[in-house]
Amino acid sequence: MTISLLDWRRRVHDLYAAVRAADDPAEGWAAWRRGRDELFAGHPDSPLGTAARASFTGLPVAPYDPDLRFRARVEDAPPQRLGLPTADDGVVPLDRIGRVTLGDLGRLDVWWLAGYGGGVFLPLRDGSAGQDTYGGGRYVLDTVKGADLGSADGHLVVDLNFAYHPSCTYDPRWSCPLPQEGNRLDPVVAAGEQLPADGWY
Template sequence: MKSQNIFLIIVVFVVSVSVVYMLTNSETTEDYIEKIEKERERQFKFIRFNIDSPLTAEQKQGFQALSFYPIDPEFRIKAKMVPVEDRKMIEVPLTDGSVEKYLRHSYAEFELKGKPHRLLLLQSVKEVDMRNFFLAFADATSGEETYGGGRYINLRQDGKNSITIDFNLAYNPYCAYNPDFACPLPPKENILEVGILAGEKDYKKE
């Protein structure tokens, strides 16, 4: 299995996605949409052409585009970070039955569509920047319009007790494209009953 490669793609996304988060108060909706579109184009090019892509050579030949929900600024949310009382390392199960260690760091509390939610923020044991976090979640679209094993968002703390969660940047784990990869599964705290109609949809083989 290629679970060791999962961390590398997370690092790549953290670096690139952090640029998207650097939004100013004067930014227009059009500016925001343009930034998300550029990130999606970068993501497509990585999956289509990069040597570290999870796609096989055969898959790349027929790969034309990634599938996304329309960009919706309402799914970009400022959340309050609440430290986990029993902060400790846990073993997160992967899709191949193995485990990876993550720190249970904080809960991100926010409102979406008028309802309160709370998601668990994890931090990899390999993370060198203590302001970076990993969010794996599943929702009512999982197994229907989106990958059944959930989706990921890489987050960066942007305030003393706050963090921005942009579901428009939710992306598929490697195992959504290729079962030879092992990917972390969302913890039970991060299984949402609502549908997150934002971010990447499921990969459909041609």
């Protein structure tokens, strides 16, 4: 852990706090986009590789679609523990704490990161994976790292417009836990972060 990485984490937490405080979800999303572009372009802990950072003009993101924002009840699901191996962080333990139903798109498992501190983790791999988005999938929530859109009364805010790529999308030096079977949707989710035409590396 370095002081610059601590600053990155604080700024991500602050960015999502501003999203949760926004009166209009689309305005919060626009602020999130601007904040992520600033971090990727100028922060020393940007996940971009050297070449990608030199030519960076912003993260490609699909237009905001209000129909892809859900206030989803966390439904019961059979307990399950996963140990996801990564190249650098060992095995990441995850405990399934429930499921959310996202309209006609389907259901996704909701996980609790069982390491120190814990946090809600909601990854997503949809029909766009390997074409317009990273083949391994994207993240919607990762609260231990600040990606938290809000919750109340047993419900989570699951706004697929905030789906973002894990760090391993941008440079092979990163490794990331990726969506398992219960976090895969067949339909294309035309929202959130997209890949540039030639990828990031």
